Amino acid sequence: MDPRVRVGSVELAGPVMAASGTAGYGAELAPYMDLSELGAIVTKSLAAFEWPGNPAPRVAPAGRGMLNAVGLQGPGVEHWLDHTLPGLVATGASVVASIWGRSVDDYRQASRLLADAPRQVVAVEVNLSCPNLEGRSAIFGHDAELSAEVVAATEACARPRWAKLSANTDRIIDVAAAVAAAGAEAVTCINTLLGLAYDPQTLRPVLGAGGGGYSGTSIHPVAVRAVHDVHAALPDLPVVAVGGVAEAWDAVEFFLAGASAVQVGTASFADPAAPLRIQRELLSWAAERGITGMADVAALP
Numbered sequence: 001m002d003p004r005v006r007v008g009s010v011e012l013a014g015p016v017m018a019a020s021g022t023a024g025y026g027a028e029l030a031p032y033m034d035l036s037e038l039g040a041i042v043t044k045s046l047a048a049f050e051w052p053g054n055p056a057p058r059v060a061p062a063g064r065g066m067l068n069a070v071g072l073q074g075p076g077v078e079h080w081l082d083h084t085l086p087g088l089v090a091t092g093a094s095v096v097a098s099i100w101g102r103s104v105d106d107y108r109q110a111s112r113l114l115a116d117a118p119r120q121v122v123a124v125e126v127n128l129s130c131p132n133l134e135g136r137s138a139i140f141g142h143d144a145e146l147s148a149e150v151v152a153a154t155e156a157c158a159r160p161r162w163a164k165l166s167a168n169t170d171r172i173i174d175v176a177a178a179v180a181a182a183g184a185e186a187v188t189c190i191n192t193l194l195g196l197a198y199d200p201q202t203l204r205p206v207l208g209a210g211g212g213g214y215s216g217t218s219i220h221p222v223a224v225r226a227v228h229d230v231h232a233a234l235p236d237l238p239v240v241a242v243g244g245v246a247e248a249w250d251a252v253e254f255f256l257a258g259a260s261a262v263q264v265g266t267a268s269f270a271d272p273a274a275p276l277r278i279q280r281e282l283l284s285w286a287a288e289r290g291i292t293g294m295a296d297v298a299a300l301p
Contacts, residue, residue, distance in 0.1 A: 001287040003279075005039065005294050007238045007260045008185035010122050010160050012039035012094060015294045016251065016279035019242050019265030020045055020098040020125060020164070021070070023275075026084040027091050029268070033276040036092030039261055043080070045100040045127045048109035050076040055208035062197045062206075065216025065244075066266050069209035072100055072130065077113040089120045096162070098125040102133045104146075104153050111154035124157045126150060126184070128175070129166040129191035141166035141191070144174040148182035155183055162240055164188040167226045173233045186238035186260070189226045193219050216266040220244025224253050231258025246274070248281035255297035 005015045013036065020042040023029055035041055053073025060067050075084070077099070088095055097114055101107040107126065114124060128141035128150060137143040140150055141164075151163055163179035165172055167190040176187050192213025197206045205211065223243025231239050241254035242263035251262045267274040282294075291297060 001283050001291065002293050003283055005261045007123070007162070007240055008160055010185075012122075012261060013037065014039045014279050015255075015261050015282060016275050017042050017096065017240070017261060017263045018268065018275045019263035020096075020127065021068075022265040022268045025074070025080055026088040027093075029272055029275075030091050032272040034092075035088075038093065038275055038279060040094040040096045040122065041088060042096040042125055042263060043098050044074060045072055045098040045130075046074050046077045046080055046110065047072065047100055047102075048077055048106055048113060050074065050079065057206065057208050060197065060206040062195065062214060063218055065214055065218040066269065067195050067197055067207055067212040067214055068192070069207045069212030071209060077110050081113070081117060085117070085121070089118055093120070095121045096123045096125050097121050098127050098164070099154070100127040100130045101150075102131070104134065104149050107150045108153040108156065111157035114157040114159075117157075117159075121159065123160045123162055123185075124154065125162045125164050125188055126154055126179075127164045127191070128179070129164060129168075139166055139168065141175055142169040142171065144171060144178035147175050148178040151179045151182040151184045160185040162186040162188050164191055165226070165230075166191050167222055168194050172226055173230055176230045176234055176237060180234065180237050186240055187230060188240040188242060188263070189230055190219075190223045190243050193222065215243070217244045217246050217250075220250055220253075224257050227254055227259050228257040245278060248278055248285050251278055251282045252285060252297065255294055256301065258298055260295070
């Protein structure tokens with residue numbers, strides 16, 4: 001069984017990555033697993049500037065999932081490059097740098113700062129599921145034209161770009177087509193779903209910011225549908241799948257739907273070694289069926 005997968009021009013050592021927002025900025029998960037075995041570590045989204053994020057509380061359980069409104073807190077790309085990335089590179093991990101911004105120009109600046117990043121930063125994930133100040137929609141990823149502008153503006157990073165899409169819109173296929181035309185080599189489907197929960201004691205929202213992003217196993221069928229629909233409409237566009245992967249079968253479903261690789265996120269909060277555990281279980285599942293490469297899974301039905 002060959003564990004390697006390809007996402008466009010990028011070859012990864014394994015089919016599973018640690019998802020953005022759940023694996024920190026550096027080697028936080030290294031005590032729990034060999035990061036070099038994974039496909040990649042996708043960093044928490046970074047801006048061109050330091051950003052304080054939202055008021056506490058920022059995370060709360062909700063049903064079978066989790067709500068978060070961390071608010072994209074971060075030290076900024078320059079600080080990450082100088083102080084955090086070296087420790088992550090030392091583990092042997094491949095790195096996908098996730099970036100965000102409040103405007104198209106913010107994304108442009110973040111991408112320029114990544115131009116001289118070490119070769120271990122194999123791709124840039126452009127987080128389009130963020131609030132924006134451009135005045136056309138509440139979230140970049142809900143507007144195909146604006147999403148394309150963002151992707152075009154990030155060319156200066158000088159490495160493959162993956163556009164992370166939102167399933168909170170019925171235009172996800174339009175957005176995927178637009179970002180591909182603008183230079184995205186792949187899309188990541190999906191980010192969190194919009195959610196809200198109340199505290200039974202205070203009768204107020206459980207998160208300090210009010211609403212937040214909902215993640216976990218409950219959103220998995222939504223993510224599988226998004227991956228399927230994008231792949232069916234745009235079969236030549238690689239899709240990185242994320243959303244509710246907690247065991248090997250969840251990952252298999254994504255590959256059946258047409259994904260090129262998967263990411264594990266919320267499961268890491270309960271089990272920090274979940275990405276590698278799921279990858280090993282996934283590879284065992286494939287090997288037991290005589291599958292020699294993950295790209296062959298989609299051809300099984």
